[in-house]
Amino acid sequence: PPGEVWLIGAGPGDPELLTVKAVRALEQADLVLHDALPGRAVLQHIRSGAEVVAVGKRKGAAPVPQARINARLVAGALAGKRVVRLKGGDPFIFGRGGEEALACEAAGIPWRVVPGISAGLAAPAAAAIPLTHRGTASAVTFVTAHDETGALPALDWEALARTGGTITAFMALSRLDEVALRLLAGGLPPTTPVAIVACATLPGETGLRTTLGTCTLDARRAALPTPALVVIGNVVGVLAERRAPGLGEVQHAGA
Amino acid sequence: PPGEVWLIGAGPGDPELLTVKAVRALEQADLVLHDALPGRAVLQHIRSGAEVVAVGKRKGAAPVPQARINARLVAGALAGKRVVRLKGGDPFIFGRGGEEALACEAAGIPWRVVPGISAGLAAPAAAAIPLTHRGTASAVTFVTAHDETGALPALDWEALARTGGTITAFMALSRLDEVALRLLAGGLPPTTPVAIVACATLPGETGLRTTLGTCTLDARRAALPTPALVVIGNVVGVLAERRAPGLGEVQHAGA
Incomplete structure (x- = not known):
């Protein structure tokens, strides 16, 4: 059966501004694709054994194109994984979460969104x-x-x-x-x-x-x-x- | 020494959309003044022994005037308590948090604000x-x-x-x-x-x-x-x- 994609707002950076729902989702994820913003204290909620991929813009490196992020979300879910896309702030306010949701819809992948502190x-x-x-x-x-x-x-x-x-x-x-x-x-x-x-x-x-x-x-x-x-x-x-x-x-x- | 006032956003109602910081503040509060919106599952984070006062608008009852809420926040802090003002959504978006902060400022009470999922x-x-x-x-x-x-x-x-x-x-x-x-x-x-x-x-x-x-x-x-x-x-x-x-x-x- 296909997995699913969770688009999760990580908030502004302070790990205490994660929601309880975001913490639980990180604890259960098989694959996490995260922006540059969420720091170590946020990522520490990811269970050991989960695959973690940084896809955010970093200085001195070309950004990962949105299309490639979308493809990776879909591929992970098609492989049966619970995929978390961890985004700075809120996924639906300047977070391009709508584009990722559309990619999931197009592939028939179940998805959900967890709002974050923008x-x-x-x-x-x-x-x-x-x-x-x-x-x-x-x-x-x-x-x-x-x-x-x-x-x-x-x-x-x-x-x-x-x-x-x-x-x-x-x-x-x-x-x-x-x-x-x-x-x-x-x-x-x-x-x-x-x-x-x-x-x-x-x-x-x-x-x-x-x-x-x-x-x-x-x-x-x-x-x-x-x-x-x-x-x-x-x-x-x-x-x-x-x-x-x-x-x-x-x-x-x-x- | 005076206590302090925390203006805390409880989010939209789902208790999992509380922030980690809000949960910790509720666990440590001596006095909690809460709106009608945050339900039992949110309020259960309050430690036993804390004083809990509902100040939100409820059907069939006159709302508690903002001035009285402000006075109670200040009185609690002056009595040395850690006071939490738990508000639906975010305190600074249609939450009247600015008015409560001004009341604290006028009384010389330390205050802080914890954003919530509006x-x-x-x-x-x-x-x-x-x-x-x-x-x-x-x-x-x-x-x-x-x-x-x-x-x-x-x-x-x-x-x-x-x-x-x-x-x-x-x-x-x-x-x-x-x-x-x-x-x-x-x-x-x-x-x-x-x-x-x-x-x-x-x-x-x-x-x-x-x-x-x-x-x-x-x-x-x-x-x-x-x-x-x-x-x-x-x-x-x-x-x-x-x-x-x-x-x-x-x-x-x-x-």
Whole structure:
């Protein structure tokens, strides 16, 4: 009988932000294909004897093409294995989980998805930023600054600026100038508070607070590491300069 | 010495979607104030001897005012207790966690926040809907259909419709007519796919797929229970009529 594929969100990096369901799935998997993000403390839940394959982007190495990952998921399941595809964050928010699910569907492989703590939730929590707050923001948009070709996605950024909600941008550090210009063109004031949170919940967690008008310059000066998440909106100021204790240091080098 | 307050996301209801960190915090708490959503299987992690107080909205009872919850959090911490505020979903996405954090700050109480699996992540996963998907959506907006007064929030819904991203609406079932009209006015076609997922990951999980033009009527006919999440956008069609196996039944009563 065919095995099955579990698309599992590993969360932002802190192994305690795995869900109980993810831990149990790792303990039972025959084959685990994992991104670069989940570290040793996450992978230690994998039972001994399971096959473990790193498929994430690593510095100095070409990334494993998505089509090859899909093929390996399907081949493992067809061989009767319980296959876990362990992904950073959440599989269905900028995680390409939909593509992997489609590959399973096309091959007739049973699959399931286990949601994970997206960096879009973890980074603001680490920096003490409520994404929504009464009287300040009643919506939050998660957006990526890189589409499949590496370009800024064909999104209506000006309309996004006009919604009045919080904007949380993934993979935006190298493209902050374009993002900021588009949002300023959409009518957001240059004084709009901005927080950049890098390596949220990981040992190297850092960040800064700045404004939409000066964030490009401030980010360049600070030379922050990646992955980084950019939060744009008045919610950044709600809890002001205080950081959430216990979720790592967030330095406030900016304005 | 003062205790501290942990604002903890309990996730959508499935006890296995608690994070490891949330489980450990519940095991160590002296006082737990919890919403109505987290069920017995979640609360069983609380150590015997801890004080447990239900503060969520329950049918037939007046809700505990937020100010009284804040006061109780602060009083508990001032008495030296480790206080856990256990909230459905994620504390910082429509969870009023920012208000509770501000109350702690005002009282000089140390606090921390532990992110949780928001219904905004769990319900689409249960219904096999990737919130973002290459070539289909490069953004997703979480929005609530109820502001603090119970009215539709003063959000630019027409601008939201124009962003081109997925729209995920919380507490929208009773106000689907207004939400749909505003989004249609913003230019979304009536054929835009819509999924409604009710009681995601809970035993009564159910739902339907429909379109923006007919969702109000379809939802009324189906008389779905709450809590319910409404997902609007072409991502609803990516995995078509298949549901994610293993995360409960999602019926497709609509179009």
